[in-house]
Amino acid sequence: MTNAFVINGGKPLKGEITPQGAKNEALQVISAVLLTEEKVTISNIPDIKDVNKLIELLGDMGVIVERVNEHTYTFEAKDINQDFFLSEAFKSKGGGLRGSIMIVGPLLARFGKASIPKPGGDKIGRRRLDTHFLGFEKLGAQFNYNPENGFFNVDASNLQGTYILLDEASVTGTANVVMAAVLAKGTTTIYNAACEPYLQQLCKMLSRMGAKISGIGSNLLTIEGVERLGGTEHRLLPDMIEIGSFIGLAAMTGSEITIKDVQYKELGMIPDVFKRLGIKLELRGDDIFIPAQEHYEIETFIDGSIMTIADAPWPGFTPDLLSIVLVVAIQAKGSVLIHQKMFESRLFFVDKLLDMGAQIILCDPHRATVIGLDNQVKLRGISMTSPDIRAGVSLLIAALSAQGQSTIYNIEQIERGYQHIDTRLKALGADITRI
Ligand SMILES: CC(=O)N[C@H]1[C@@H](OP(=O)(O)OP(=O)(O)OC[C@H]2O[C@@H](n3ccc(=O)[nH]c3=O)[C@H](O)[C@@H]2O)O[C@H](CO)[C@@H](O)[C@@H]1O
Numbered sequence: 001m002t003n004a005f006v007i008n009g010g011k012p013l014k015g016e017i018t019p020q021g022a023k024n025e026a027l028q029v030i031s032a033v034l035l036t037e038e039k040v041t042i043s044n045i046p047d048i049k050d051v052n053k054l055i056e057l058l059g060d061m062g063v064i065v066e067r068v069n070e071h072t073y074t075f076e077a078k079d080i081n082q083d084f085f086l087s088e089a090f091k092s093k094g095g096g097l098r099g100s101i102m103i104v105g106p107l108l109a110r111f112g113k114a115s116i117p118k119p120g121g122d123k124i125g126r127r128r129l130d131t132h133f134l135g136f137e138k139l140g141a142q143f144n145y146n147p148e149n150g151f152f153n154v155d156a157s158n159l160q161g162t163y164i165l166l167d168e169a170s171v172t173g174t175a176n177v178v179m180a181a182v183l184a185k186g187t188t189t190i191y192n193a194a195c196e197p198y199l200q201q202l203c204k205m206l207s208r209m210g211a212k213i214s215g216i217g218s219n220l221l222t223i224e225g226v227e228r229l230g231g232t233e234h235r236l237l238p239d240m241i242e243i244g245s246f247i248g249l250a251a252m253t254g255s256e257i258t259i260k261d262v263q264y265k266e267l268g269m270i271p272d273v274f275k276r277l278g279i280k281l282e283l284r285g286d287d288i289f290i291p292a293q294e295h296y297e298i299e300t301f302i303d304g305s306i307m308t309i310a311d312a313p314w315p316g317f318t319p320d321l322l323s324i325v326l327v328v329a330i331q332a333k334g335s336v337l338i339h340q341k342m343f344e345s346r347l348f349f350v351d352k353l354l355d356m357g358a359q360i361i362l363c364d365p366h367r368a369t370v371i372g373l374d375n376q377v378k379l380r381g382i383s384m385t386s387p388d389i390r391a392g393v394s395l396l397i398a399a400l401s402a403q404g405q406s407t408i409y410n411i412e413q414i415e416r417g418y419q420h421i422d423t424r425l426k427a428l429g430a431d432i433t434r435i
């Protein structure tokens with residue numbers, strides 16, 4: 001069976017949509033259940049491929065997993081089957097998603113050793129893991145990479161707290177080192193820590209489990225190791241990348257959409273970046289209301305120079321929304337330079353947008369200039385393949401705005417991170433069919 005979406009575009013959408021629980025938070029906090037033998041209940045878990053794969057992996061490792069309802073699970077990591085880590089199943093499943101790297105910190109903390117196959121995931125450029133393993137080494141672990149079987153191995157009979165200056169503010173790297181440090185002996189200080197809301201959520205959950213962490217929300221975390229952690233209950237935040245994607249969808253298709261229960265204060269500069277593209281949005285209670293807009297005009301900088309939108313570690317703008325910003329700029333009035341600093345192969349999908357009629361100059365692998373069409377000319381539908389999760393959704397947004405029919409192949413990429421996206425878009429009036 002092909003796995004594709006067929007979209008008949010050009011129709012404005014209308015209605016309300018509720019964001020799923022956050023994918024990237026889910027991957028962190030579900031890994032953290034390995035830190036205790038007690039029960040951990042997590043709610044608002046999105047029903048998406050990456051998260052389901054991680055839950056399945058934990059089940060294979062011996063964690064007792066129960067699905068309480070559609071979005072709530074309990075986890076009990078009483079007995080972990082160490083033989084599983086030597087199996088072929090672990091090799092294929094463990095490398096199947098980026099997030100699985102975050103089982104290493106908890107396993108190391110609890111059992112003194114861990115291994116993981118080199119993670120797969122999106123083809124969006126080099127994604128080094130040095131931060132993770134340099135951090136574990138600082139805590140006293142031995143690290144080796146076996147190029148023959150592609151496994152990273154870490155060993156530590158006794159993790160010892162210390163001062164760690166992370167070599168970059170890696171999100172999953174910080175999460176991994178935090179999870180190793182909570183059960184280490186003594187005090188660990190992590191400077192240059194990533195501090196995005198999902199990491200804050202992880203730290204808050206660990207604190208409820210008995211961990212001693214201060215500096216949450218900053219780039220300097222101090223962790224006093226404890227002997228053991230206990231169970232807890234935790235609810236995931238709404239997915240800020242989904243929220244940003246829906247703002248982009250509304251603007252690009254000229255639709256009136258209300259995004260429900262967004263937890264606005266956790267969105268950082270995301271709404272402001274879309275506002276700089278000229279998109280009107282209104283906060284109503286905790287919902288974001290986006291009116292139908294035929295035209296939106298990109299601001300210039302104060303000195304009149306062309307707007308640049310670039311990514312940066314939190315509280316900067318997330319790289320995961322730059323592809324969406326790029327697509328939305330296609331129908332804006334004015335020009336913008338999109339600068340993807342973190343990932344080096346994430347902008348190549350503009351080829352497909354050029355085929356659809358967009359005015360974009362790919363300056364180099366990191367930068368693209370978009371010259372807005374101001375809805376004077378519509379994009380045209382084409383057949384295309386989704387290269388990664390966010391490019392995939394961006395192409396979907398482009399297709400929904402385009403005249404005629406588009407087919408998007410390789411939609412597994414989209415479904416890695418967007419829950420039941422076709423059904424939810426249909427509820428807003430989108431003409432989208434799965435083939
Ligand atoms: C499962 C998960 O949570 N994935 C997210 C996580 O990935 P992940 O944790 O893998 O990403 P990292 O934060 O480690 O790094 C992302 C990229 O940015 C570069 N980098 C990072 C920090 C820095 O100060 N300077 C710099 O250039 C890295 O070299 C890398 O190329 O964070 C990324 C950055 O927000 C997001 O795109 C991913 O969706």
Ligand SMILES: C=C(OP(=O)(O)O)C(=O)O
Pocket residue numbers: 024050097098099121122320389390417
């Ligand atoms: C790049 C992403 O995910 P991952 O880190 O899981 O590849 C993303 O969510 O945009």
